[in-house]
Amino acid sequence: MNNLFSNFLFFILIIIWSYTAIVTKVALLYIDPFELSLLRTLIGAMFLFVIVLSLKKLTIPKNIWLVIILGFLQNSLLMIFYNLALVQGGAGKVVLLIYSMPFWTILFSVLFLKEKFSILQEISFVLALLGLFFILKPWASHSDFFSYIAALLGGLSWAAANIVAVFIWRSKEKIDGINLSFWQMLFGFLGVFLFSFFVKISKPIEVNLTLVLALFFIGVLATGFAWFLWLYLLKNISPSVLGLTSLLVPIFSIIEAWYHLGEAPGENEIIGIFLILTALALIYLNNLIKLKRTKI
Known part of the structure; x- marks a missing residue:
């Protein structure tokens, strides 16, 4: 895949996913989180079904x-x-914990895909982990501890999914990206649907224009379209590199949450963002070195 084109697709993905937490935070004012999960996956599956057909x-x-x-x-x-x-959790920090995904992905890539890393990649991993540590401040007491544990489990689940996706792409079956996106979204919806039988809904849906627009953004753009882009990129880019680079999403989310929700980053968050950006710069430097070597 053309490198410029892949970077363009990835930039679109970053913008969509970085705003998703803010839009979701607004939507949760009018709908229960499980019902939102159900509608998000259903809308995403329906959107992809129309495209596939x-x-x-x-x-x-x-x-x-x-x-x-x-x-x-x-x-x-x-x-x-x-x-x-x-x-209950702040949008910026929840997204950051969801994006512990790259660290789990790297661990799983070493264990299950037998990936090997250069010195620059190892340094970038340590810097990014340190940056995440500064932003999350585990030494401080958190009243919304459950929220952050849930977000961390979400990151772990996503990382495991990345490895499964690589196994699918590496199998002998030649499956089309949009077709794979639809089926995994359909099964994702069915999974949430089964979960809903065991959960008590906390509040009724309050239908209004804000919720409808939020569902369109979350369901069509951030779920159906964005997951297709993610699987498409996973087919062509190492999951560990793609995962670490995706740390741009929570950085954008922190800035957007600051602007839209008034969640201003403190000194620790700023240090963490600087460390993560340094790690990302090292990843791109490593990729440039690899590219030059292949041309020699």
């Missing part, structure tokens, strides 16, 4: 169990943990 690419994957696991991890569990975390 229009392109005439609807086929049942042969590795159906892997796709079911992918949908359960990447949509059912992630969406539920994400929305539960946002009920």
